[in-house]
Amino acid sequence: MDYRQNRWLLWPIMILLLVFSLDKLAFLPVYKNSVLYWKKIEPAIYQSRQDLFHQLKTKHYRKGAWKDKKLGLILGSSRSSGFDSDYIAQKIPNSYTYNFSAPFTSPAYYDYWLETLLAAGIRPDFVLLELDAAVFNAQAIDYQLSYSFDLDFVWRHTDLYRPHLRDVWLSRGKGFGWSELEAWLARHWIGFYRYPFKPGNIEANYTRTWLPDPDSALGMREIRRLDFREYVQPLIQQVNEKKLGGIPNIFFVQVPPDQLATDALHMAERDLKHFQADPTQVIFARNLLERLARSGIPVIIYMPVVSNEFYPYYKKYKVKENFNEPFARLLASIQAQYPDFRVFVRDLNESASFSCRQFQDSYHLSGPCFPTLTDQLITSSFLQAVNRN
């Protein structure tokens, strides 16, 4: 063994250990709060979903006044944040709906939460699932690798070997590929990778700004921008407690058509032009749907309505051929396997009856349109399926 005569052989390992230890300084609150850009609230929202789960488990599910109520679950991206639990309760009487939507999500995220809930003994009575091409591309998992999942889930759902298939829609497995496991580990275990040192962010975060504060005499309060996260935290908590995770709003936003057209061009270039379903998302979508089928939970799969300026790009870049049709085949194969699986697919993009088409951008419907959307999604046949459940 050469180490005894040549102790310097261990120096590279010692240096690596030293650097890895110093790296943990990046997890100190004083550092990470300084470098994380103040406007970046996605980490807070993803964290709030853990609080939401805790709230459901400890305060609501089968407890007190909620004991006999039907539990609804919404799994989606920011495009599904506008659903109102109270409005859904009008459509599905004696129900309450938890909205686990978060920015930039994907089927992997949905499966994570469904599995977590079921493992905790929480069985939703109905699920509203947002699925379209945007959540199936390779980039869709990026935010969740940074802010969601846990080590156990990631490890159990990693395929160490994934064969390359000609038809990606035939992919099967546990879910993640090796590179996603690495990415998750890097983003959770390497501090300076998760919280990169950005002097520009530090400067921006320590700039002072004024924000509304009803408790102060001026009605406004001066804070450092990095304190914005603390400022927002109670609001997120309120959203969890009062609206069960959803952020329904009455603010009518209609962006001018020329801006929507510009946005549509950029989104189409980014998401549709070179769209290819990612095998990780296909595997998680399959596993998610099978889990729902086995659990006998009725599901609405809805494809979010996009702006009139954006929708023509769906035809131009053959989204129907590249996504809708293969997804329909995947769903049909699961329905063949589970004949009692009650699934309702709703794509209102070409529906003449859906008239509330006001958009904040190509993807995000304006808040006041969500009641109309809810009316269109929750049909009488779905209601029957829920009542039979």
Added chain:
Amino acid sequence: MLFTTISFLVFFIGLYLVFWSIPGRWRLPYLLLVSILFYAAWSVLFAVHFLAMVAIGYYFARRIYAAKSPQSKKRNMVAAVLLNLANLFLFKYFYLFLTILYDLDHNPLFTKKVFDGWLYSWSGSDSLVLPLAMSFYTFQLIAIIVDYYRNQIDEPPQALRFFVFILFFPQLIAGPIMRHSDFMQQLDTIQPRREYGQQGLYLVLLGLIKKVVIADNLIAGIAPPFHQPESFNAASNAIAILGFTAQVYCDFSGYTDMARGLAFLLGLKLPRNFVAPYLSRSCRDLWTRWHVTLSTWLRDYIYIPLGGNRRGVLRNHLNVIITFTLGGLWHGANYTYVIWGFLHGLFLVMERLVEDGLQKIRGPQAIAAAEQPRSRWVRGILLLLQISYTYALFTFGALFFRALDMTHAMAMLFQIGTWAPGQTSEWNEYLLGMTVLAFGFNWIQNRKQDLILFVPDKWRYGTLAVASFFIWVLVGRYAPAGAAYIYFQF
């Protein structure tokens, strides 16, 4: 496994600790085992294929060594070389061959789609996949076989050393392309050397900066003009090419630095492959500094067998052009690589013609006198002109190297040549800055020794520790998600 991934880091730490723990006689078998595992992590099937090719190479090397007659030696050498070239042709150039046939004949049978359909029906495979590192290991196998044929190797082939020589994982993916003399003797006694350990860590850190911090972050800025040259103005197109020269240098030399660094950490020295290429004074000088092991391979196994400069001036020029055209083709199965190689051959021939012409006009003494200018300023200006000239030619060739195809390459040339209007890329300043930084790294590489060796020995590991932390922070800041390595595709 890329060198810049966590899984490789874990793999190497384990490998390193075991390597220096086991008795010396077990180190070669252990190196062979880990090298096979490294390759098999990409594909078990192709690892078997690779081992089979090495085994066949070893078989022919033994036959050549043992052959009594020159004819028998030659037969075995030719068979081995042809087999390796056939293997390379099938996996790498078959689709290009189909494209050429289709371009000539327009027969739909000669399309990738039809061939892939047939392949799928016969084997269940979508398409022919280029095995990892095939271009590199094929050249290395050919080199050792031909060296045995030329009686340049005294000792008989020995199985374990032969396999380790080809399969050694740090140089497997992207070179350097090794020769017998570079490596084999080192395998007799692999001993820990303190200086190697220091150089190893230094080169790994340097490679990380070049590859992760610089090269990987240039991709997003370079791609748009290369994909849609007609949308961007002339300056943006030109700057994108400059940015690409920074990217390809930092990417390739960075990865090579890491390969050399890892080998040093295991007590083995790999040859240098880059010696400040952007500080070259001529194209001839460039090819003694850029991908050095490839250019010497081309010289020894293509240029010299073609006759080199022993068959007259005209034939010499032709040999140079053929050699570099084939060198371009080695890089990839696309017309653009062929053009790139051809251009470099042409540049070399043109330089030679100019030199010969000047010599005839002015005489050799005048040439020598002209190369000894009197003042430092004149020397400096001359050097700057030479470097600029060589870099300009390299940049022109780089356009073809990076272009998606000839149509895009021509479009880019047109935009630049006609000073066409278009949108200005927001990346221009960044790309220019990175190009300057790439020249800075060339200056570092121009030293005879690695920079760490200029630090007194007792401070070296301390310096490396401090540098490691800063580079760790930099890599954390600038690492994009898993960018591939350019030469991986070869």
